[in-house]
Amino acid sequence: MSPNDGTVAETGEFALIRAVTEGRRQPPGTLLGPGDDAAVVAAPDGRVVAGTDVLVQGVHFRLDWSTPEHVGRKAVAVNLADIAAMGATPTTVLVGLACPPDTPREVVIGLADGMWAEAERAGVGVSGGDMVRADQLVISVTALGDLGDREPVTRSGARPGDVVAVNGRLGWAAAGLAVLGRGFRSPVGVVNAQRCPEPPYEAGPRAALAGATAMIDVSDGLLADLGHIGEASSVGIDVRTGDLDIPARLTEVGAALGADPLDWVLTGGEDHALAATFPPFTELPDGWRVIGVVTMPESGITVDGKPFSREAGWTHWR
Amino acid sequence: MSPNDGTVAETGEFALIRAVTEGRRQPPGTLLGPGDDAAVVAAPDGRVVAGTDVLVQGVHFRLDWSTPEHVGRKAVAVNLADIAAMGATPTTVLVGLACPPDTPREVVIGLADGMWAEAERAGVGVSGGDMVRADQLVISVTALGDLGDREPVTRSGARPGDVVAVNGRLGWAAAGLAVLGRGFRSPVGVVNAQRCPEPPYEAGPRAALAGATAMIDVSDGLLADLGHIGEASSVGIDVRTGDLDIPARLTEVGAALGADPLDWVLTGGEDHALAATFPPFTELPDGWRVIGVVTMPESGITVDGKPFSREAGWTHWR
Numbered sequence: 001m002s003p004n005d006g007t008v009a010e011t012g013e014f015a016l017i018r019a020v021t022e023g024r025r026q027p028p029g030t031l032l033g034p035g036d037d038a039a040v041v042a043a044p045d046g047r048v049v050a051g052t053d054v055l056v057q058g059v060h061f062r063l064d065w066s067t068p069e070h071v072g073r074k075a076v077a078v079n080l081a082d083i084a085a086m087g088a089t090p091t092t093v094l095v096g097l098a099c100p101p102d103t104p105r106e107v108v109i110g111l112a113d114g115m116w117a118e119a120e121r122a123g124v125g126v127s128g129g130d131m132v133r134a135d136q137l138v139i140s141v142t143a144l145g146d147l148g149d150r151e152p153v154t155r156s157g158a159r160p161g162d163v164v165a166v167n168g169r170l171g172w173a174a175a176g177l178a179v180l181g182r183g184f185r186s187p188v189g190v191v192n193a194q195r196c197p198e199p200p201y202e203a204g205p206r207a208a209l210a211g212a213t214a215m216i217d218v219s220d221g222l223l224a225d226l227g228h229i230g231e232a233s234s235v236g237i238d239v240r241t242g243d244l245d246i247p248a249r250l251t252e253v254g255a256a257l258g259a260d261p262l263d264w265v266l267t268g269g270e271d272h273a274l275a276a277t278f279p280p281f282t283e284l285p286d287g288w289r290v291i292g293v294v295t296m297p298e299s300g301i302t303v304d305g306k307p308f309s310r311e312a313g314w315t316h317w318r
Numbered sequence: 319m320s321p322n323d324g325t326v327a328e329t330g331e332f333a334l335i336r337a338v339t340e341g342r343r344q345p346p347g348t349l350l351g352p353g354d355d356a357a358v359v360a361a362p363d364g365r366v367v368a369g370t371d372v373l374v375q376g377v378h379f380r381l382d383w384s385t386p387e388h389v390g391r392k393a394v395a396v397n398l399a400d401i402a403a404m405g406a407t408p409t410t411v412l413v414g415l416a417c418p419p420d421t422p423r424e425v426v427i428g429l430a431d432g433m434w435a436e437a438e439r440a441g442v443g444v445s446g447g448d449m450v451r452a453d454q455l456v457i458s459v460t461a462l463g464d465l466g467d468r469e470p471v472t473r474s475g476a477r478p479g480d481v482v483a484v485n486g487r488l489g490w491a492a493a494g495l496a497v498l499g500r501g502f503r504s505p506v507g508v509v510n511a512q513r514c515p516e517p518p519y520e521a522g523p524r525a526a527l528a529g530a531t532a533m534i535d536v537s538d539g540l541l542a543d544l545g546h547i548g549e550a551s552s553v554g555i556d557v558r559t560g561d562l563d564i565p566a567r568l569t570e571v572g573a574a575l576g577a578d579p580l581d582w583v584l585t586g587g588e589d590h591a592l593a594a595t596f597p598p599f600t601e602l603p604d605g606w607r608v609i610g611v612v613t614m615p616e617s618g619i620t621v622d623g624k625p626f627s628r629e630a631g632w633t634h635w636r
Contacts, residue, residue, distance in 0.1 A: 051356030
């Protein structure tokens with residue numbers, strides 16, 4: 001029997017915990033890793049940034065569309081993106097995994113491999129967690145981060161006249177979802193973007209250093225998430241489509257599927273780009289591109305000065 | 319329609335988040351609470367203690383046995399107990415909630431009320447979280463804590479000759495489970511103990527200050543959890559039944575159900591008492607009572623000097 005054979009029930013809780021924790025290399029900031037009642041992680045700033053996201057099989061991922069590694073990476077990435085969006089540097093992640101007893105052990109190992117791969121991409125490790133039985137695969141990740149003596153960048157600091165900029169991909173995951181939904185598995189670029197985002201973690205702290213007044217990670221869709229900034233900051237935001245980068249790949253996929261790639265860029269979620277506002281004339285750090293301006297609150301969220309009429313982002317349960 | 323009517327799907331994600339967060343009072347250590355990409359919490363020690371536990375409906379709780387308030391309290395309590403078992407003081411909790419769309423809104427409000435009640439009992443608040451759709455109610459809680467310049471108390475520091483002491487209730491939740499399993503709803507003392515533990519949070523930091531060499535919270539059962547200390551510390555542990563407090567209430571319930579209350583005390587989980595080892599002759603802080611001694615590793619976990627033969631604690635999936 002290969003080490004990956006069998007179900008989690010056959011493997012047993014403690015052997016499974018060993019299988020997903022042993023041989024992993026914790027970064028120096030993990031002062032005490034898995035195996036005790038709780039982990040101990042460095043918090044040099046004296047404050048800790050903390051966020052939790054839950055991913056549910058069939059709602060946030062499908063194992064017939066994604067490998068366990070993709071899902072593990074995604075579960076960690078969406079959480080680390082929240083830390084980056086506060087202007088903080090990730091320090092660790094903790095994982096709660098609920099899965100059916102007949103889940104193949106190799107699925108759990110694959111999830112753990114993906115989680116570790118993404119954590120390492122951000123310079124952190126998985127310092128703790130819990131594994132329990134459930135009817136459905138549910139992955140809960142908590143990510144912690146350090147502010148490095150900077151103030152957190154919230155959603156509420158945008159001011160009229162600020163520029164709006166983004167860093168990272170927009171519309172790719174939505175294009176991938178459209179492709180997968182038609183039963184295709186390519187082009188692999190957009191399909192993989194749907195399977196797992198690639199948030200630009202370092203762009204968050206750099207934006208904070210450059211003076212970002214508000215920031216958010218684009219999880220629900222650009223217009224929806226700019227709407228969150230608009231609401232929290234009591235401002236309007238105008239997106240200028242002429243400044244949006246529509247990659248050739250999205251244009252091609254849109255043409256093939258009869259869809260407008262601009263829709264994906266404006267309303268597609270799950271890419272976890274960062275969107276931020278900066279004072280006018282700020283010299284933006286590398287990778288940030290201006291796509292609009294902060295306007296007066298009564299303007300609301302507009303596209304090229306006009307209200308956007310299509311469904312802007314999604315909410316759960318609806 | 320009363321404010322608590324309807325399902326979570328009818329209420330909608332954002333309205334539901336408002337309903338469970340608005341009007342709650344965060345402690346001063348919550349520097350930025352719910353509503354942004356992540357929370358910011360004080361970590362004055364420069365290190366943060368962090369643990370995650372996941373509770374699943376039908377596995378860890380039953381809503382026909384417990385109210386949503388009980389379940390919410392329990393979900394927070396089991397996590398805060400882990401923080402206390404490191405010798406740390408809780409600073410905050412974050413909550414991931416996955417629930418079916420037809421979950422009554424009042425269930426979610428009840429869960430939140432219970433979570434807040436237990437968090438406040440420990441002097442903290444719920445600083446963040448996530449709510450998503452799933453087929454089954456799954457509650458993931460992450461608790462953070464501060465070490466107050468003390469070293470964490472791990473499972474691995476016990477030495478032969480140390481005394482073993484406990485703080486908090488043992489066997490109560492197991493007795494309650496036996497009562498509920500027979501279809502009874504009383505005596506309410508043991509039934510409520512099963513519905514929600516009452517971990518002695520302050521006992522953890524006090525034990526650390528008194529020089530505890532190892533500590534754990536009793537979640538799987540006294541012998542099972544002392545086994546975790548024994549394994550991590552490479553020691554044996556002998557429990558002396560003559561030193562175990564068998565409350566009259568457990569004796570009564572045992573007599574009524576034809577069960578031996580000592581079994582509940584030795585192997586019953588879910589009470590989340592704290593168990594710790596201290597150097598010999600340590601003056602123990604209030605509420606700690608000696609129940610055994612640390613022995614040589616070859617002795618293993620024994621009761622009155624003899625191996626214990628019954629199933630000692632439980633693991634998931636088996």
